[in-house]
Amino acid sequence: MRFVFAILAFAAAAVLVGFGIAQRTVFLEPDSVSLGTVVENQASYTVLTPEVLAAQPGKQTITVSGGGPVYLSYGRTGDVAAWIGDDLYTAVGYDAETGELTSEVVVANPVDDTTPTAPQTEEPAVSDEPATDEEAEPDPAASPAGSDLWLDEFTGDRTLTTTIDVPEGISVLIASDGTQPAPGRIVLAWPLENATPWAGPLMAGGGLFFLVGVGLLISGILAHRRSRGPRRNLPKGPKGKLMRAPRAPRSERSALSGSGRAKRMALLPVVLVPAIALSACSSDYWPDLSSAPETTAPATPVQTAPAGEEPAPTAEPEAPQVVPAVSVPQMERIMRRVAVFTTEVDQAADAQRLAERFTGPAFEARKANYAIRKSLPDQASLPAIPAAPLTLTLPQQASGWPRTVLTIAKNSEDETIAPTALVMRQESPRENYKVLYATALVPNADVPEVAPASIGAPPINPEFKGLVMPTGQVAPAYADVLLKGDESEFAQFFDPEGDVIRQELGVEGQQATADALPETADIAFSNAVGDSPTVALATNDSGALVTVSINQTEKVTPNDGGTIGFEAGQPGAALSGFDEKSAKGVQRIIGIQLMFYVPAVGSDEQIRLLGWSESLVGASEVK
Known part of the structure; x- marks a missing residue:
């Protein structure tokens, strides 16, 4: 019967360990979610709006690719807009209904196409002279690099990947050198919670059943040896004494006992492997009992009117928002x-x-x-x-x-x-x-x-x-x-x-x-x-x-x-x-x-x- 229980214990161990490993492999959820877009325009600047950065909770990993130098900085949305000024730029937004990124070319001073214009009678003069070196040089004022407005900035060659963690009201500015078109391939990724708190308990339980099965197996073997039944009749010697088999020499007995120890030692790795595997598990494998539940309370208490009174209407702010000049x-x-x-x-x-x-x-x-x-x-x-x-x-x-x-x-x-x-x-x-x-x-x-x-x-x-x-x-x-x-x-x-x-x-x-x-x-x-x-x-x-x-x-x-x-x-x-x-x-x-x-x-x-x-x-x- 002990052998039956040992087999059941081994089977339970295999099932539990298998489910535990499956949670970290085939059943494991992705560790991030990403959104990407390709901006196809000739604007020198691209702005990722706060809605894009807040499309998913958590830190934002931004990857920007282009055909030349890549520049990325982030700052307060008002500062980014003020720095761009009247220049043309592309605003990348987020459509919550479709879950996709959108892009729109923003013109600070759009031209009214409905206004009639006088017909042009003469074609504009085209100069055959090549541009001088001064005309070919980029305007340093057009490059956002080194501006004191940014909270941080990064540069790369062709591809740039960086991870930021910004609050509300922050925008990201992407450019090349301020004169060339901004890099067009943009991918944003946010981390996802993919912890498997039951993987650890399942594998630990499987290891425990494995040890129980080993114990039952050893116990059954020992019990079987002790209860093998009566021995055969041995021939009697002189004076009616039973004949005993000659005793093996001491050296042979030592060799036999050493062989038994070797078998017992061979079981140690079987017992230690699950223990070592369990000790290497990270915190993602176990339930977190110490962390307090997240609260959804607002950061600033919401003022409510006393009972029976209607809240006073909130006037629309007329003055521009006042913020500290720097952080x-x-x-x-x-x-x-x-x-x-x-x-x-x-x-x-x-x-x-x-x-x-x-x-x-x-x-x-x-x-x-x-x-x-x-x-x-x-x-x-x-x-x-x-x-x-x-x-x-x-x-x-x-x-x-x-x-x-x-x-x-x-x-x-x-x-x-x-x-x-x-x-x-x-x-x-x-x-x-x-x-x-x-x-x-x-x-x-x-x-x-x-x-x-x-x-x-x-x-x-x-x-x-x-x-x-x-x-x-x-x-x-x-x-x-x-x-x-x-x-x-x-x-x-x-x-x-x-x-x-x-x-x-x-x-x-x-x-x-x-x-x-x-x-x-x-x-x-x-x-x-x-x-x-x-x-x-x-x-x-x-x-x-x-x-x-x-x-x-x-x-x-x-x-x-x-x-x-x-x-x-x-x-x-x-x-x-x-x-x-x-x-x-x-x-x-x-x-x-x-x-x-x-x-x-x-x-x-x-x-x-x-x-x-x-x-x-x-x-x-x-x-």
């Missing part, structure tokens, strides 16, 4: 690019290329430094811009352009260097962010709390009355404080504690400069607000972070009817190129970049200096 990952990519770029141009002292990433006071400061270093190689360059870590990212809430973002970066290699506060500005969608202000934080700078980067901060109007001083008046008021010190009518608004610049360029510093001049020369100081725009972003306590610039002019004139000039080997002479003596005198212009915290009306705080930088930006003979 944190986007800003980190921009800062890496700016840091690498700054290092390269600083080493080469390339003022022409500097304009690609710098503007306003930050540009003027570095441009002047390059000019000085060409004449004085030992002159120190301006502080480098660190790429990371970013301790603060405050983008402007924007619906269009220009866009502004304030960020503070620490120097990860040297903690003794003060963190750098940068104000960056993007004038248009196809322009990259440029550094407008670059200041070093004062020691122990108390930066107020600001909104997270995912929300951003609204810009503050220069005439806004909700602050202790309108932001448009901060620069001229502080310029007056530097010139007059405590005698200024605006001195009461500014906190003097920790304000190092008032000691260096204020009344005290100006007096020290005047004392260092010979008695035959006089010096006059004047301050003027810089031409750069005032940037003001709101803080959480209804205050504002305000960045401005001031130019301080030092005019030195002779008072004895003689002449005066710049001291040889000094930055003023190197920047001006004026190495003679002048009866009119000479002048220097110091560019000052400042970042303040301006409290809200009703606060007992004063305007606090958070960061500053100063550098020589001009030198010349007095006109």
Whole structure:
């Protein structure tokens, strides 16, 4: 009977293991679903709309193929549309009814074909001259590569495959070089849940039945040997004793026992193979009892009207959607690019290329430094811009352009260097962010709390009355404080504690400069607000972070009817190129970049200096 049960156990084991293996082979569902299309047009750009990316849940694996270079980037849908502008492009959508991708050529300014046109009497002139090299060169502005608008970008040759995981409101831009037609073969794939949670239990159960069958088989064999029935009558020897077979020698008995052990050892692989196979199973083979059930609750609670009341009608939004200018990952990519770029141009002292990433006071400061270093190689360059870590990212809430973002970066290699506060500005969608202000934080700078980067901060109007001083008046008021010190009518608004610049360029510093001049020369100081725009972003306590610039002019004139000039080997002479003596005198212009915290009306705080930088930006003979 034990042999019967063993056979049944082996049969059950074969069935269970077979079903378990079948779940991972013949019955296994596909691990992804894909949609593809071939775009047949001559548009330079192809856009995958958010509906396409959300056609199936999960990460999106995109494969693009074409006859040349392949470029792919993704960003917010509004940013993608703004970058394309009026150019022709192909929009790839998704038809939920048919489950297929669709494509449509989009023209920003379509031509009205119904408008009658005058007949053309003359054929347009056709030039037989070949196109020049300039006409054949692609327009760099037409290539989306390297734009600060993208959250990420990828390139390939003929074929490109990448996997992204983007939320709603994101579109994908596909191009070649911006002038050639965009690659036309597009395939999107999404992962499918094809776990087989019963494969593991089935194979484990089959292994258990197998072990039971082996046990029953061994037990049946042993029981059969013990119950083989009575032995045959052995012949009797002398005196009626039974005759016994001669006992085998010890060496032969050892050999026989070794053979038995070998048979038992041969059963071990049969027992171990299922155990090893089961131990190699992944989590897809077993039920997941630890994960919580997925919820279908919305991310934002839905507000409902109280019982018995009808919900108020929702007005159609008239204003354009306001979003933060950048995200944190986007800003980190921009800062890496700016840091690498700054290092390269600083080493080469390339003022022409500097304009690609710098503007306003930050540009003027570095441009002047390059000019000085060409004449004085030992002159120190301006502080480098660190790429990371970013301790603060405050983008402007924007619906269009220009866009502004304030960020503070620490120097990860040297903690003794003060963190750098940068104000960056993007004038248009196809322009990259440029550094407008670059200041070093004062020691122990108390930066107020600001909104997270995912929300951003609204810009503050220069005439806004909700602050202790309108932001448009901060620069001229502080310029007056530097010139007059405590005698200024605006001195009461500014906190003097920790304000190092008032000691260096204020009344005290100006007096020290005047004392260092010979008695035959006089010096006059004047301050003027810089031409750069005032940037003001709101803080959480209804205050504002305000960045401005001031130019301080030092005019030195002779008072004895003689002449005066710049001291040889000094930055003023190197920047001006004026190495003679002048009866009119000479002048220097110091560019000052400042970042303040301006409290809200009703606060007992004063305007606090958070960061500053100063550098020589001009030198010349007095006109």
